[in-house]
Amino acid sequence: MNWKIWSLKKSPWVFHVNTGACNNCDIEVVNCLTPKFDVERFGVTLVGSPRHADALLVTGVVTAQAAPRLIQAYQQAPKPCVVFSIGACACGTGIFHKGYHVVGPVDKIIREIDPNAIIAYVPGCPPKPEAMISGIVKTLNAL
Amino acid sequence: MKKKFKLPILATGPVHPLQEEMEFFQLYVDGETVVDIDVRLSYNHRGIEKISESLQFDQVPFLVSRICGICSASHPLAYVQAVEEIAGIIPPERALYVRTIINELERIHSHILWVGLAGHFIGYETVFMWAWKYREPVLDMLEKITGNRNNYGNVKIGGCREDLPEGIEEEIYPILDQIEKKMDMLTKAVLDDPILHARLKGVGVLKKEDAVNYAVTGPTARASGIPIDVRRDDPYAAYDLVDWNVCVQEEGDVFAKVVVRLLEVFEAIKIIRQALAKLPKGPITTEVKEIPPGEAIGRAEAPRGETFHYVRSEGGNTPARHKARAPSYVNVPSFKASCIGEKISDVLITLAAVDPCYSCTERLGVVAPRSGKVIYDFDMLLQLSREKTTRIRKGL
Numbered sequence: 001m002n003w004k005i006w007s008l009k010k011s012p013w014v015f016h017v018n019t020g021a022c023n024n025c026d027i028e029v030v031n032c033l034t035p036k037f038d039v040e041r042f043g044v045t046l047v048g049s050p051r052h053a054d055a056l057l058v059t060g061v062v063t064a065q066a067a068p069r070l071i072q073a074y075q076q077a078p079k080p081c082v083v084f085s086i087g088a089c090a091c092g093t094g095i096f097h098k099g100y101h102v103v104g105p106v107d108k109i110i111r112e113i114d115p116n117a118i119i120a121y122v123p124g125c126p127p128k129p130e131a132m133i134s135g136i137v138k139t140l141n142a143l
Numbered sequence: 144m145k146k147k148f149k150l151p152i153l154a155t156g157p158v159h160p161l162q163e164e165m166e167f168f169q170l171y172v173d174g175e176t177v178v179d180i181d182v183r184l185s186y187n188h189r190g191i192e193k194i195s196e197s198l199q200f201d202q203v204p205f206l207v208s209r210i211c212g213i214c215s216a217s218h219p220l221a222y223v224q225a226v227e228e229i230a231g232i233i234p235p236e237r238a239l240y241v242r243t244i245i246n247e248l249e250r251i252h253s254h255i256l257w258v259g260l261a262g263h264f265i266g267y268e269t270v271f272m273w274a275w276k277y278r279e280p281v282l283d284m285l286e287k288i289t290g291n292r293n294n295y296g297n298v299k300i301g302g303c304r305e306d307l308p309e310g311i312e313e314e315i316y317p318i319l320d321q322i323e324k325k326m327d328m329l330t331k332a333v334l335d336d337p338i339l340h341a342r343l344k345g346v347g348v349l350k351k352e353d354a355v356n357y358a359v360t361g362p363t364a365r366a367s368g369i370p371i372d373v374r375r376d377d378p379y380a381a382y383d384l385v386d387w388n389v390c391v392q393e394e395g396d397v398f399a400k401v402v403v404r405l406l407e408v409f410e411a412i413k414i415i416r417q418a419l420a421k422l423p424k425g426p427i428t429t430e431v432k433e434i435p436p437g438e439a440i441g442r443a444e445a446p447r448g449e450t451f452h453y454v455r456s457e458g459g460n461t462p463a464r465h466k467a468r469a470p471s472y473v474n475v476p477s478f479k480a481s482c483i484g485e486k487i488s489d490v491l492i493t494l495a496a497v498d499p500c501y502s503c504t505e506r507l508g509v510v511a512p513r514s515g516k517v518i519y520d521f522d523m524l525l526q527l528s529r530e531k532t533t534r535i536r537k538g539l
């Protein structure tokens with residue numbers, strides 16, 4: 001195992017990007033930090049800048065306005081960086097697939113600039129906080 | 144307007160670590176004082192109204208509940224009421240009560256969520272953690288009733304999709320008691336806290352005239368002394384069958400908005416208790432054969448204010464036009480009145496005080512392909528609109 005991956009697996013710091021979500025996935029992400037689920041116990045914490053992040057939590061379909069910002073956030077994050085697509089929207093555009101302002105799911109946008117990106121999917125509308133925690137744990141174990 | 148471009152600009156956003164959604168504020172500052180503010184939106188615009196025209200009438204509630212996750216009971220309710228008015232459907236009484244209960248549970252969780260976030264914005268993490276902890280039982284309750292913690296998808300044209308589960312009353316009453324006790328403590332703690340007084344009183348005042356001019360709705364208007372509430376002014380569901388009060392405060396500052404929201408939680412608890420006690424027996428849905436041509440509006444009081452939906456049917460399976468106006472659409476422009484003259488450090492809480500919801504608000508987004516640059520500004524839109532009028536006039 002490469003030491004970068006080894007260090008990524010300990011206490012992942014996450015940065016949250018909303019690219020056009022309906023707010024539900026976002027409040028469930030924040031819910032993970034509050035007393036009932038409290039992922040900070042495991043060293044997972046939300047950080048204020050992608051430059052400090054080990055993982056990006058991306059929620060929502062990528063709209064035309066948000067796509068350049070998502071790419072910028074991904075480019076600023078130090079690699080290796082795991083991208084979590086949270087929710088049906090981020091995984092495959094979900095109910096908004098016909099929208100004219102929607103450019104695609106998260107993986108399409110990220111793969112365009114980095115074909116080898118590590119992308120994990122947490123489906124659900126919205127996924128429960130338990131599902132998000134389980135998704136993060138499974139991904140980190142599989143790295 | 145010329146002068147303001149010489150002032151330093153403080154850019155906030157669009158990927159903003161505090162608020163969850165993408166939004167972009169340009170604060171024009173003179174020293175520490177904000178002299179003007181620009182809000183740039185449409186990062187969240189998904190084209191919901193257009194998608195809605197391609198869905199069938201009974202599929203649209205699932206779409207509109209995803210306009211905004213936190214108002215995911217009010218948007219479908221407003222839409223469904225519009226369609227019911229077109230088709231002349233009267234839902235059974237039990238369905239009205241079930242709708243009321245779900246909407247009020249939503250209001251409780253939304254208001255507690257906001258109080259927590261407000262604490263977070265001013266650096267009072269204790270309030271944040273407490274509030275979000277007290278909110279969890281409400282979400283559990285909603286999950287038991289509708290099957291999902293958010294995005295309930297429970298209302299449909301002609302009634303409700305799911306009835307309340309058997310014996311739910313015994314579970315709701317203790318939870319309501321528990322929330323009431325906890326919120327009582329939180330309210331007292333917030334109202335007596337000298338730090339919160341110093342931080343929130345007299346900050347971001349939205350005067351009554353400004354509130355009228357900007358036509359704000361919901362708690363934002365009620366905190367400025369305007370007693371409007373769709374639940375009372377244009378009753379829907381079972382709100383005219385239960386007894387409750389509209390909470391109004393006169394000051395218009397951030398503190399008044401906190402107080403209004405905290406008091407509304409108690410009113411919501413009161414409404415749910417009465418609705419459960421009066422809940423009639425019977426069916427929860429009526430049969431709907433077809434939606435005739437026609438147009439109608441539906442209104443509902445979302446946690447943030449009045450939600451307005453307009454639906455036009457041409458007798459087909461899909462709406463011919465569907466327009467949604469969320470409360471934040473009118474509340475967000477009031478920043479111009481409440482933020483100017485404030486200190487930079489007070490602007491964030493003032494912005495947060497109307498509980499803006501950008502995913503609701505964004506009805507328009509024009510971007511140049513690939514570059515992501517906004518190419519239309521107000522003047523160009525005005526010109527486009529005038530040209531259209533000229534074209535129509537020529538055609539007539």
Ligand code: SF4
Binds near residue numbers: 090
């Ligand atoms: S997956 Fe569902 S809850 Fe999440 S942003 Fe999309 S519509 Fe909202």
